[in-house]
Amino acid sequence: EIIRFLAERGSNSSLVLMSGYNAGVLHSAQELASEHGLHVLGSLTKPIRYDDLERLLTEAPALQMTRRKSVANLLEKPGVEELRVAIGNGEILPYYQPQLDIASRTLTGVEALVRWAHPQRGLLPAGLILELANRANLLGDLTNCVLHQSLVQCRQWLEAGLKTKISINMSAEQFKDLELPRVLEDQLRDHHLDPAQIVLEVTESALMQELAKSLDTLTRLRMKGIALSIDDFGTGYSSLVQLHRIPFSEMKIDRSFVGNALVDDEALAIVKITIMLGHELGMKVVAEGIETQRTWDLLEELGCDSAQGYFIAKPMPGNQLLSWFHSRST
Template structure:
């Protein structure tokens, strides 16, 4: 089946030209000038939308909002002849609504640039269409059964010490081994867990699996730290520190080997309860990481108040830092801030040697990303460690 491409641009001649280019390289194209009519159509999930931000009747920002409200999962190519800052900000807005932005192009753009962008995204589009199908097919009842039947599994992504090149630790990343759909990625069920009040038991299951795996590795002589993502619900649960300490004691795991990753937005709720839980976790020896730093809405006062030991720079900045001067500034500020507060600095999304080299020069401590290794099952990680040595 041909890949579906929607073009939404009020300039009919321009839209027709883009449609012709896309059609010539194998896309099934639907060009529209009317945003309201487009939003009333039956839009194919997982398709690509070329979206002009500057339209008189309904602008592209409004279109993004309506698509999010309707839960229509599309890949976006944003186009604008307006201020570059607006285009950049619109990309951040789209990503905040959980859309993947494939490119942001400034009008007038060359036909070669547009064709190159389309050719580079075909594999991603196929994957997103399958993801959308799976996401719309699983239910809260199935997810609850998955928790009861222990269908969740963990993959582990190595984190590398940038000064020595040694393995520092791993991040535990959850997957759902679905009996019908196979391996389902977290972006396809975490939102469902949050909406159906299953995120707390899901996180507890992830913690249990990670601690048990740490014990197994320890028995094989592999002594590494494990980072675990913790939800907002968990960090306001006053019983979490005692429960986690009992679990690590049961499996003879040093709490210093467990890092709990908490997103910026997770600490924005009940600040008093969060401070209570986080301080008691630190006093019991667990490390604390502020995850996706720079993408949330916390203030510097929150960072000052919370007993974090690690700052994790979001991959959206790391992956763009060499091409986007603003992303580079944010990375530099994050590193400087972490260093001055005595925190370890982790860069996620390191995919090229050039990015590694720049981060190393800036003084980043730990790198995580496809340059070193993709997430892998526990047994594959053991083999990876042996080969790496």
């Protein structure tokens, strides 16, 4: 949670990770911090030995000094114009994170997560990209860029023997466009893809603000066989009446509840209720942010349908995901 807190606020702090969990969990946390653009000095498992902590804190400043010149440009965020150019010249890439059926352990889909292969700064995370895109009114262009590449990738996977769904994050503004269903239908046809292979995700809080303007488009999308997913459920202000009106086929439980379900009774209650509610409304329920075996076991016990998170796999390029899939199948 502290990693996400710092990332959301654009922190440039260096971190030392300490936990009573095993080294695998610390490694996942370190990967997550890097994914959010945070700098991790190192990690220590409890009980913490004073000598280890002193060594880490003593060596870290010297290490930082040697790296300072080479990473100075990383401390300044890229600008809006850089993003505009990046969208047009191929620097924006989708990375794909697998989703597994909890009961069968089989692949049920992937979520396309945006990354920026910046020529000087390296691979930049989604949070920074979305912040810039929102500020520059580039969310639509960014989404279309990711969508096009994802459809191409989906076709390539099919030809390589992998048929799966791809979830694409959409802005609420895009669902106000009545032409969206027709445009998507044409794109799917051009790539010889079944509409059932695409899932469009939108966050609960964003959609509920102007739901009336989006209902027509959402209904048309479902009539064309395109699945809809309500993302980060539990963080917005939807009512049961609104949920009943919207033709969603999938509900994703926000990672903040999933990650705390083992230590927080209220978070656990929200996870339980969300799974029950989703099933009663005929939706598939996906839990985000799975990082430990214990969380997986809990979700299996509660009857959650699918899971996504670093415990399964981190986001990866399309060719790596194909290799990952085949390695699990053998």
